[in-house]
Amino acid sequence: MLHHRIVVFAAVAEHGSFTKAAMQLEISQPAVTKQVKELEKELEVRLVDRKGQFIALTEAGKLVLAYYHKGVALQQSLELELSDIRQRFSGSLRVGASTTIAQYILPFALAHFYKKHPDVKVKVESGNTQQVQEKLIRGEIDFGIVEGLPNNRNLHYEPIIRDEIAVLVNAEGKYAQLDTLNVDQLKTMPVILREKGSGTLDILEQELEKQLGLRVVDMNIVMQLDSTEAIKTFVKTTDSIGFFSVPSVMMDIKAGSLKILDVEGLDINRMFYVIYPQGPAPHGMAAQLLKYLQYYHQFG
Known part of the structure; x- marks a missing residue:
């Protein structure tokens, strides 16, 4: 398993701050500083350059962080494989998913899950967040995965994966010459x-x-419009802007048909949530499918 000092260093590197890393890890800032210094001593290299309250990674620090991410991926892959060996599932699952998740995130995880558990029949019903919540309350699905904010006290919301929403434009339109928007332009x-x-x-x-x-x-x-694909088609063929979950547009960005624009002062990150009725969390094959979703969203 990953060494604690590496985990502490990674938190500092990803937050760019000892203070924020301490808050995430729920330990004191001096303890964070001590762990990073001891790791630098152990590796015999300087990992960070301290600049007031913030830090910048050295070349060695960037290398260690890259290997940390590889280590996390290997560890999670091992845990997933061991879990598959320990448990062989059969039966059926009814999953509700917000449109973005159902179209762009869930299928890849489902394909890998099916290879390991071909005796599990998964039925996915998609809709917007409100529709998925209503299906769950009516007992039409076993659990849901949604992108909306928690708003129903009869349901339990558990964050599962992080997402980013970005502004995109037609890569061949008049707005493609821009890289950044201010609030007046956005308005x-x-x-x-x-x-x-x-x-x-x-x-x-x-x-x-x-x-x-x-x-x-x-x-x-x-x-x-009621679908991401419809909005993409509209934006690709007009001089307009759309707000998209980044996973939903990666292929379009690589193909050169859409372009991301930064917006000054705006950074929209959100969580996708697993939702289920108040009570026990999804377990067995449902929990295993959720592990696949987390792993393949993060590491592909």
Whole structure:
């Protein structure tokens, strides 16, 4: 298993701060500093350059961090394989998933899960966050995976994977010459949004107002559509902007049809949640499928 000092160093590296790393790890800042210094002594290299409250990685630090991520991937892969060996599942699972998750994140994990557990029949029902919650309450699915914010006290929400929402434009349109937008530009540019009840729209409304003081209703909304693919097609063929979960547009960015624009002062990160009725968490083959989802989203 990974050495504790490496884990502490990785937290410092990823947060760029000893203080923030201490908060994440729930230990004191002096303890964090001590662990990093002892790791540097052990490896006989300097890993970080301290700049006030923040740090920058040295070349050695970047190398150690890269190997840390490889070690995490190997450890999680080992745990997944051992779990598969210990347990052979059969039966059926009914999974509800928000549209983005059902289309762009879940299928890859399902394919690998099926190879190991071909006797498990998985049925996936997709919809927006509100629709998935309603299916769960009616008992039509065993658990759900949604992108919306927790809002139903009858359900338990457990964060499972992190996601980022970005602004994208037609890579061949007039906005492609830009790299960064300010709030005034964002307010006036034609924008295509998801429909009411969408988890993406919920988090977008919250974060735009919190980070930029911008209400969605004050934007130049030209259309609201009920699927990511529909919005992608619209943005690719017009001079407009769309807000997308990054996994949903990676192929389009690589193909050169869409381009990400940074927005000054805006950084939208969110969690995807496993949801289930109040009570015991998903177990057995459901828990194993969720492990596949976490692993293959993070490491592919």
